[in-house]
Amino acid sequence: MKPLVIFGGSFDPIHNGHLRIANTASEKYDADVVFVLAKTPRWKTVNESEEDRLNMLSLALAETCNERFSISRTELDRDGDFSYSIDTVKEFCAMYPGRKIYFLIGADQVNQFDKWRQSDEIASLATVIFSNRPGFDINMENVEKFHMESLNFLESGSVSSTRVRGLNFMDIPVSVYSYIIDNHLYFVKELEKHIKPARLKHSESVAMTAYNIAKQISIEMGEKALITGLLHDLGKSTHEEEARAIIEENYPEYKDYPEYSLHQWVGRYMAEELFGVTDEDVLNAIEFHCTGRAEMSSLEKIIYSADKIEPTRGYDSSDMIRACEEDYEEGFLYVLKENMKFLDDKPLGVQNKLTQECRDYYLGD
Numbered sequence: 001m002k003p004l005v006i007f008g009g010s011f012d013p014i015h016n017g018h019l020r021i022a023n024t025a026s027e028k029y030d031a032d033v034v035f036v037l038a039k040t041p042r043w044k045t046v047n048e049s050e051e052d053r054l055n056m057l058s059l060a061l062a063e064t065c066n067e068r069f070s071i072s073r074t075e076l077d078r079d080g081d082f083s084y085s086i087d088t089v090k091e092f093c094a095m096y097p098g099r100k101i102y103f104l105i106g107a108d109q110v111n112q113f114d115k116w117r118q119s120d121e122i123a124s125l126a127t128v129i130f131s132n133r134p135g136f137d138i139n140m141e142n143v144e145k146f147h148m149e150s151l152n153f154l155e156s157g158s159v160s161s162t163r164v165r166g167l168n169f170m171d172i173p174v175s176v177y178s179y180i181i182d183n184h185l186y187f188v189k190e191l192e193k194h195i196k197p198a199r200l201k202h203s204e205s206v207a208m209t210a211y212n213i214a215k216q217i218s219i220e221m222g223e224k225a226l227i228t229g230l231l232h233d234l235g236k237s238t239h240e241e242e243a244r245a246i247i248e249e250n251y252p253e254y255k256d257y258p259e260y261s262l263h264q265w266v267g268r269y270m271a272e273e274l275f276g277v278t279d280e281d282v283l284n285a286i287e288f289h290c291t292g293r294a295e296m297s298s299l300e301k302i303i304y305s306a307d308k309i310e311p312t313r314g315y316d317s318s319d320m321i322r323a324c325e326e327d328y329e330e331g332f333l334y335v336l337k338e339n340m341k342f343l344d345d346k347p348l349g350v351q352n353k354l355t356q357e358c359r360d361y362y363l364g365d
């Protein structure tokens with residue numbers, strides 16, 4: 001029988017870093033990996049229910065299609081308020097006599113492993129392995145005392161469940177992302193405090209449309225597009241007077257812009273203040289999604305386009321969506337042209353300098 005890696009955690013939520021670590025452990029030890037969802041981890045508070053965390057784990061594993069991965073409910077089904085790792089390890093040892101068992105923990109757990117219940121026994125029944133984390137100081141005393149082995153894996157990336165929950169980093173399987181949206185988990189609850197339901201539906205649709213366009217550049221760009229799409233209309237519920245005050249204080253050169261465009265600056269402001277966004281590219285894409293401007297970045301073009309063409313807008317935009325998904329630069333020009341036609345048909349036409357500069361720069365009239 002192949003060795004078995006026990007990978008326990010709260011998976012709140014599961015992210016691609018977990019999956020990359022599991023994959024490395026599986027390859028290094030030629031092992032199967034069982035993800036054991038923790039009931040109530042003693043060292044942290046859990047944000048979402050067992051059911052939701054389990055559902056996300058199932059979706060993530062289904063999406064990876066790795067036949068060596070499986071899920072165990074053993075800790076969830078155990079009686080009592082807490083579940084302990086020693087009981088889990090014992091259970092797997094009893095289930096598979098003679099099978100080599102590894103017990104996988106995160107770098108942050110190495111340093112407190114000596115405080116775990118029956119840590120000596122865990123280390124005698126299973127080989128404890130851990131994933132390194134760049135810049136994280138490992139307590140070598142524990143490594144030696146418990147004969148731990150390092151996965152020597154530094155590529156788990158900078159994703160963490162905390163960063164996913166805060167809408168800070170979206171390095172998660174897309175099925176998990178959709179589950180979070182559909183079930184109003186984590187950052188969605190925070191968005192709901194600031195964005196009205198119909199507007200949020202539009203934002204979610206912009207996010208997914210932008211993701212589908214941006215992944216032609218890279219998956220990382222797709223993940224950024226999801227975050228930007230969700231946040232782009234954050235300033236929409238702010239009343240004009242308050243919006244003008246925020247703009248006068250923070251972006252004075254735009255203080256006389258028409259009312260419909262004000263929410264792009266307020267949105268940028270709120271993304272920084274409420275969601276701690278620091279990525280300039282994301283902030284700029286929020287800031288210019290309504291007016292556009294000359295010399296736009298790839299993400300700015302993608303968000304500008306997705307905002308105009310997302311499928312719940314109420315007209316047939318399938319042609320433009322297809323064009324953007326094929327080539328986001330060409331698609332952007334197509335969307336921009338159509339939008340200029342739309343504005344030219346309005347009594348006031350193009351009313352602002354940024355949009356005029358965008359038009360001149362890209363369409364050259």
Ligand SMILES: [Fe+2]
Pocket residue numbers: 232233263289290307
């Ligand atoms: Fe907008």
Ligand SMILES: [Fe+2]
Pocket residue numbers: 202206232233307
């Ligand atoms: Fe929008």
